[in-house]
Amino acid sequence: MGSKHFQDFVAALLFCLLLAARCTYAEVSCSVVHAKLASCKGYVTAKDDTPPTGCCHGLNTLKSMAASVEDRRAICSCLQTLLTPGDEVDDQRVADLPVTCGVTFAISFNRSFDCNSIGTK
Template identity: 35%
Template sequence: MASLKVKVFMVGLMVVCMAMEWQRGEALACGTVASSLGPCFPYVRGQVTTVPPGCCAGVKSLNSQANTTPARQQVCVCLQSLAKSVSGVNMGLASGLPGKCGVSVGYPISTSVDCSKVQ
């Protein structure tokens, strides 16, 4: 019986911790970042010359979701990971996306940014 109580307590504790992480904005997964920015890939690879409307929708959505410092830091880390894993990304084009979409993210989009310092 005591073992069951311990298990129930542990599950409850995990749920509370996960809820706290979500409230702090840290639950914004890299998969979400990648799917939001998927429409941008042809542009940042230089395959098209204009930013697709779906790209700006994704940029704006991410910007509104990243409304805490931890969430912005996580998006920064995800962006750096994407830039390194997606072949053919032109970082000049990628760094200009927020401005082209009318969004200010508060830090440069670059693989050299220290994401831990993003506010």
């Protein structure tokens, strides 16, 4: 009888571990993306000549958070919400931000980029 309880316990434990692992792959939220890039505003609106250290650090953090296709798509979609038409953002500065910060990023910083195309090639 004790063996049966142990087997049930192990099965329940494995089930919980599988659920926990699944939960760790949640998409990145826009509030996190916006917070990580908030210090970039002065640069992308051409008020600052160079991006501040915090901006590049935030971009690097986002890169490390973009582990899955879903994460990259979520980050891309959040970037699109920051790049709304009619704002003061300099599109070229936005597009060049990863290079300017020295961060290789697998997401295009472009208003017209189709985020759903990430991971389809």
